[in-house]
Amino acid sequence: MGDALISAMKTSASGLEAQSMRVRIISENLANAQSTGSTPGSDPFRRKTITFGEELDRMSGATLVDVKSVQTDQTPFGLEFDPGNPAANAAGYVKMPNVNLILEMADMREANRSYESNLQVVKQSREMISMTIDLLRGGN
Amino acid sequence: MPGIQLMNLAVQKADWLSVRQSILAQNVANANTPSYHAKDIVPFESFLDSAQLTMATSNERHINVSASALESPQVKQDRSGESAHSGNNVSLENELLKLGETNSQFALNTGLIKSFHRMISASLK
Numbered sequence: 300m301g302d303a304l305i306s307a308m309k310t311s312a313s314g315l316e317a318q319s320m321r322v323r324i325i326s327e328n329l330a331n332a333q334s335t336g337s338t339p340g341s342d343p344f345r346r347k348t349i350t351f352g353e354e355l356d357r358m359s360g361a362t363l364v365d366v367k368s369v370q371t372d373q374t375p376f377g378l379e380f381d382p383g384n385p386a387a388n389a390a391g392y393v394k395m396p397n398v399n400l401i402l403e404m405a406d407m408r409e410a411n412r413s414y415e416s417n418l419q420v421v422k423q424s425r426e427m428i429s430m431t432i433d434l435l436r437g438g439n
Numbered sequence: 440m441p442g443i444q445l446m447n448l449a450v451q452k453a454d455w456l457s458v459r460q461s462i463l464a465q466n467v468a469n470a471n472t473p474s475y476h477a478k479d480i481v482p483f484e485s486f487l488d489s490a491q492l493t494m495a496t497s498n499e500r501h502i503n504v505s506a507s508a509l510e511s512p513q514v515k516q517d518r519s520g521e522s523a524h525s526g527n528n529v530s531l532e533n534e535l536l537k538l539g540e541t542n543s544q545f546a547l548n549t550g551l552i553k554s555f556h557r558m559i560s561a562s563l564k
Contacts, residue, residue: 303454307461314468321471351472361461364468413470416531420464423542427460430549431453434556 306361307424313363314417317351320366321410324349325403332398340388344396346372372397449552455483456545462514463541466534474526477517477534486513 324347331344352367374397382391462478469475480486522528 303457303461307457307464310461310464310468314464314470317468318471351469353469353472353475362465362469364472409471412531413467416467416470416535419535420460420467420538423538424460424464427457427542427545430546434549434552 302359304424304428306356306359308421309356309359309361310363311417311420311424313354313365315414315421317364317366318410318414318417321349322407322414324369325407325410328398328403329400332396332400332403334396335384335393336386339386341386341394343376343386343394344398346374346396346398348372445555446552449548449555451487452483452548453545453552455480455486456541456548460538460541460545463534463538466529467531467538470527470529470531470534472527475529476527477529478514479517479537481513481515 328346334344336343348370350367350370351364354363354365355361356363376394376397378392379395380391381387381393384393387393459480462480466477517528519528
């Protein structure tokens with residue numbers, strides 16, 4: 300019985316880890332929202348995306364969640380007219396990163412919510428374990 | 440002894456509740472996993488029904504053992520509910536609601552074990 304509760308906590312811990320990795324990717328995207336290339340006509344920063352997948356922990360039999368892949372978003376870059384920029388091509392246009400700030404913020408909110416939920420599960424599982432341990436602390 | 444039976448039932452319930460907790464934890468952890476379907480376990484009543492099996496005896500000298508060591512409860516996938524574009528149908532609100540329910544049932548269960556224990560101790564005084 301304790302085993303199931305421990306594996307519940309393990310699963311939630313893997314969820315916490317996956318969501319924090321997601322926040323890391325989002326912050327990379329946000330930090331590089333204006334990172335252009337450095338040579339004329341070169342590609343700027345490309346937005347990263349993250350995908351989760353189920354994973355079986357053979358030790359405990361718990362189903363964990365893991366980062367399956369981090370890929371790059373293939374949406375085309377936007378062009379901005381800025382002839383003075385070192386990354387400007389012959390026509391004076393600079394390729395801007397394909398990062399959408401609103402999208403990243405929405406994604407971050409969702410990651411935050413999922414993180415909180417996982418944390419709540421850890422708290423409750425721990426509470427249940429201590430309820431069981433409290434049975435030993437009889438006295439009455 | 441009936442006291443033992445009560446304890447047995449309470450232990451089974453605790454077992455069922457903790458398995459449920461781990462299944463719900465999986466749902467919450469996989470809330471953003473593509474093509475993941477929410478899972479739940481069979482209700483406690485039907486879990487008990489399926490557990491009350493007795494071993495077949497082919498000779499009268501065989502000991503009739505009832506299956507007290509329970510198999511782990513069956514897990515079923517929930518295919519209903521609105522599925523997101525990613526093919527995931529976990530609703531965090533729903534899962535957290537179920538988790539709260541599991542938690543309070545567990546509290547009730549441990550409370551019951553405590554009082555069973557008090558009953559047994561009272562008879563020994």
